[in-house]
Amino acid sequence: SDAVLKQWDAIKRTEKGTEHEGLLHGTGNGLPALMRAQKLQKKAARVGFDWPDATPVFAKIREEAAELEEAIASGDKAHMEEELGDLLFSVVNLARKLGIESEPALAAANEKFTRRFHAMETHLREQGHELGKLSLEQMDAAWDEVKRGV
Known part of the structure; x- marks a missing residue:
């Protein structure tokens, strides 16, 4: 099924004339952030940029939570926002790996x-x-x- 999805993406990109654009080009800029995160991750996963299952995602969530704690300790609001975004993105990744749509779950x-x-x-x-x-x-x-x- 991965090969079929890759071929489908290639066909759609050719039809749209975007075959020379990056893979994530046009990936739902107007979508709510949770839905867009899930869509971005699905696209990246189609070319193999993905963990094999949910287990390593938990380690990533813990890593991002620790980085957020460090940012909070620094008092740098922009850094806190960045790290919180990374943590949320990782949680969306967990939802995706579990086959759960993050927007309705939230x-x-x-x-x-x-x-x-x-x-x-x-x-x-x-x-x-x-x-x-x-x-x-x-x-x-x-x-x-x-x-x-x-």
């Missing part, structure tokens, strides 16, 4: 967080607490209670 996580946060607010309100007046520890305890039930 959208689902957003919805789950919203449901749990709303449930936590309701739970605390029912106990007579005001969310903004509680400590992080109190809110975290309420979050854990809700998490077990949501």
Whole structure:
């Protein structure tokens, strides 16, 4: 199937007159960043620039997280942003290796967080607490209670 995909890419690039452009030329500049990252990685993988499975991606994620921690320690905001981007790109790579589309996965996580946060607010309100007046520890305890039930 890899050979077929490579041939398909070559045919499409010839049809579009972009056979002399780089492989990543025109790879969804208008897409949301997560979707574009996944598309860029798929294109690179078609020519063999890819890990064989998800296992080495975890090492890359740990490496990028360590680099982000170093950037945070430096206090250099531009460096932090760059390293955070690298970490996110690596996480998208993990999603791709697992056969998961990163954009809907993150959208689902957003919805789950919203449901749990709303449930936590309701739970605390029912106990007579005001969310903004509680400590992080109190809110975290309420979050854990809700998490077990949501």
